[in-house]
């Protein structure tokens with residue numbers, strides 16, 4: 001029971017993605033935690049640990065001086081309702097966070113959550129494939145579960161590379177495809193059969209839950225994603241997988 005989403009062109013996919021996330025925004029957090037059985041908290045925690053570990057002065061980075069980075073400027077791309085940005089602030093309370101996303105309703109919820117937590121975060125609408133920030137602006141760039149929705153990964157990663165300062169760190173947390181039995185088979189059943197069914201039963205925007213497995217099927221594997229980062233100009237590209245290969249955390253340095 002697989003659905004093939006064919007978009008006419010990049011603009012067509014972008015329009016679909018913006019509208020779809022706009023429509024599911026209010027239910028996004030609930031479904032995120034529900035469908036990942038709460039694992040998403042630990043994945044985001046680990047992604048930000050990786051970010052910190054790769055800052056030049058991190059106690060855990062190679063040759064690190066143990067000072068850590070006090071107040072890095074972090075761009076959270078495809079920030080959605082902000083959970084990855086909040087995790088950055090939990091681990092680095094002095095960080096200056098800018099969150100950007102294509103879908104205004106996701107940003108509105110992010111702003112509401114930030115206000116409830118009394119956090120100051122710059123939140124703005126934008127497109128990763130045409131970032132409106134100056135070259136060399138940020139110490140770090142993060143993406144949580146956004147990359148699969150982009151229309152051109154090389155353009156997106158080249159833009160991220162441009163706005164990072166030299167030595168800046170890029171961390172990308174994304175769903176991956178488990179390679180080993182039995183998780184590989186279980187995962188396929190979950191995404192191709194169970195998820196669209198849950199979406200149909202519980203969400204009015206059920207095409208979103210058919211788009212999700214389709215976008216994952218078409219997403220580059222771990223090595224190919226790393227190669228696109230290298231092609232965009234990043235060095236020291238690394239990745240690790242979590243939870244039997246369900247998600248991958250790629251990281252790289254400008």
Ligand SMILES: C[S@@+](CC[C@H](N)C(=O)[O-])C[C@H]1O[C@@H](n2cnc3c(N)ncnc32)[C@H](O)[C@@H]1O
Pocket residue numbers: 017018021032077078079080081082083084100101102103106126127128129143144145146149150151
């Ligand atoms: C699955 S949500 C992830 C939200 C959040 N980062 C998280 O960890 O929960 C994906 C987000 O990517 C955004 N997005 C998709 N394409 C984008 C683009 N070209 N530029 C900026 N954001 C984009 C969507 O609007 C959506 O809010």
